[in-house]
Amino acid sequence: MKQKSIFFALAATFLSVICFAQTNQTVVENFKPSTVNQPGKQYPMVNSEGRVRVQLSAPEAHKVQLDIGGVKYDLVKNDKGVWTGESAPQDPGFHYYQLNIDGASVPDPGSLYFYGAGRWGSGIEIPAEDQDFYALKDVPHGLVSENLYFSKITGTWRRCFVYTPAGYQKDTETRYPVLYLQHGSFEDETGWSAQGRANLILDNLIAAKKAVPMIIVMDNGYAYKPQDNSETNAGTHPPSAFEEVMINEIIPMIDSRYRTIADREHRAIAGLSMGANQTMRIIMNNLDKFAYYGGFSGTSNYPSSDEIDPATFLNGKFNDGNAINRQIKVFWLGLGTKEPKPFPASVGAFRNMLEKQGIKYHFYQSPGTSHEWLTWRRDLNNFAPLLFK
Template sequence: MKKLTLFASAFLLSLGSYAQQALWGGTNLVSPQINEDKTVTFRIHAPKASKVEIEGDFLPPTKVDTPFGPQDIPSRAPFKEGKNGVWEYTSSVLPSELYSYSLYVNDLKMPDPNNVYQNRDIATMTNIFLIGGGQADNYMVQEVPHGTVAKVWYSSPGLGMEARRMTVYTPAGYESSKKKYPVLYLLHGAGGDENAWTELGRAAQILDNLIAQGKAEPMIVVMPNGNGAQEAAPGEAPNSMVKPSFMNPKTMDGAIEKAFPDVMKYIEKNYRVYTDKNHRAIAGLSMGGFHSLYISAYYPNKFGYVGLFSAATSKQVNKGVTSDVYENLEDKLAVQFKNAPKLYWIGIGKTDFLYKDNMDFRKILDNNGYKYTYMETDGGHIWKNWRIYLTEFVPLLFK
């Protein structure tokens, strides 16, 4: 009996050293707490703190100068200290949206210890929460049929790689059907990877919900890695546990654009998809918009639908790069619009640092009489806008 007691004690000590935090380290605090009036209360137990603040995209932005011009960045708001070292902050009434935030305790940035829901955007981790009753309903997991999200590996001779990874969404019912589907190729921005649109962009939830509501055609969505030197997202390929960076090699040098048929070849061989122009769409945000613009112009007969979300539209963003992909754009557009895409869609925020570039690009389209659909939103170069653009763009496809 004594030996059994000693064994049990040793086991509990061992368990505590490895798993105590996971099993017993939590608190009873709720943060964030979404209140009935759509205000949100945040709490943290920090008895030794002299100052606690919150930084979030639901707060009025602060304008700062950047190498790209004036930009809006999240501002901070102070917590108030209450009983037993619990600090608290309650927001104003917030509209329906997906929000991101971080905490600062004595100016040390940290995640909310009471909120396990986080996103990685390049090398920054932030907590998230959703407020329903409007736009964010598109981003929530609803009681609808769900599609499948797979991480697949393909060969890319164009990039000299035996294996690269991409994310593929197939709609509910794909596995049990025999029919063919149209394809949307959806591209991420600088610093992103093949995980960005599903994690930050809520692409799977958006597609599930729009398809279930009858607002969008069932489609396959392909989200490749647009960093030509990467096999896969940081930490998810051999020898890749490095700090993610904003700019990566072989991103805007023409390599991704020229090698894009490798992605299409894999999809058309391994999935039941239509292979004609009017059943293919390509869209992307920022750098991915740049890729979408130049891929669709370089291969003018492959895409019947093109979406540019806050796109980098000028080859000046990659000064010094020489590639036939980027040369004579107006000539390429003339060929592309001779048999015009069914939809050429442009979205940009009013305070986006790429706003002027987009206006200049629209002038080219206007001067040549090329038809396009344009959407302008508040805010800058932010995921809030790109999720909105996806919910607006997808229902227009394959009609």
């Protein structure tokens, strides 16, 4: 029995060494600097398998990890105090990540910083087979401008980013339709132009004559009215005032500052995740303002997957399917095929309600993507060509 135990122990050790060697052999050594690195930085890198390799000089650190995709990967330190390591293959598209140094999570000093997950941190691009539609190309380019405004509703200074298509500055007579495009939870008004590449997607679509030239407004979905001290001290979370800000401040401001076609037939609204929830409520409460809707990875029944009663859902806004078909020219929903719970179930329940009510809608599934920016880039790329036709 003792000899058998020794044999099995040796066999297990041998197999583990072989498996470790095979695992190492599967790493393809064709790493290249990420396209969203800070200027001159070689790391982080990405290889053809989608693995992310990072490197950090931290001689005094005891443990350094790469934190990406919900998994932490240990880095190895050399005799110069430089830590290096890589992740398992990641899905194509844009991903947030961070480094963990002796328990402290920090951005990678080699990457550009993006606002997501409630913080400014690192991001990386894993090349996608269809990345051409959001690539920077030799086509006429529009302008993304920062607009500051004071909100009387929230009592705060706010800002939005506005995309104007190529030619807007030269042709001072043409007026344009407007798409109001919202970010998701723990993100902000920078997301759609930085992570989402919305301006490049529209540049490419317009240059290919696949989409109508349009203005895109990207505002911050977090808006709250001032609270008195008693409510704040009680720990109450103030209700969102974003719909009021959108209708009473943002739209009038945009129509006054830009050459818009200021009617519902030339106004669309869309959003991702939290933004899909917000924008659906906004359009259904303001059908005199919008004629097009896009919900990317979300609906206003989030997170419920129960059967939806149209007589009570959103105060009965979906009870008359024929009226909605007359009023909303494009009703569009999108979802990644790898979306986590509860999104497939909640969107599925919402679609079932639409079909029972006879409401016409478009549904798109992004192949091989989850609740992430490549899903939403593809959503926008497929949604925008349907607008204002």
